[in-house]
Amino acid sequence: MYFVYIIKCAGGSLYTGIATDVQRRFAEHKAGVGARYTKSHKPQKVLYTESHANRSLASKREAEIKKLKRVAKLQLIKSV
Helix, strand or coil: CEEEEEEEEHHHCEEEEEECCHHHHHHHHHCCCCCHHHHHCCEEEEEEEEEECCHHHHHHHHHHHHHCCHHHHHHHHHCC
16 A cells, blocks of 8 residues: 655645655654655645555656645645
C-alpha cells in the first residue's frame, strides 16, 4: 500500500509526496532527510493522505496533485 500525502510547510507552502508509511516519512522530512524542498521549508503538519494499491498508481496521482493550483489543493484537503 502506498500513500500520497500533502504536508503544510513553514510559510504556508504545501509539499506533496508518496510513501508507504506517512508518519515515518513525515518524521524524516522533519529531520531534514530526503526531499530538498522540506530541508529549506520546514514541515509542520500532514494535511491530507490517500491510499493506492501500488507505487505506480500513487506516483501518477502525486503528479496530478502537483500540477494542481494551490486553490485546488486546498479544496482537495477540505474534501476529507
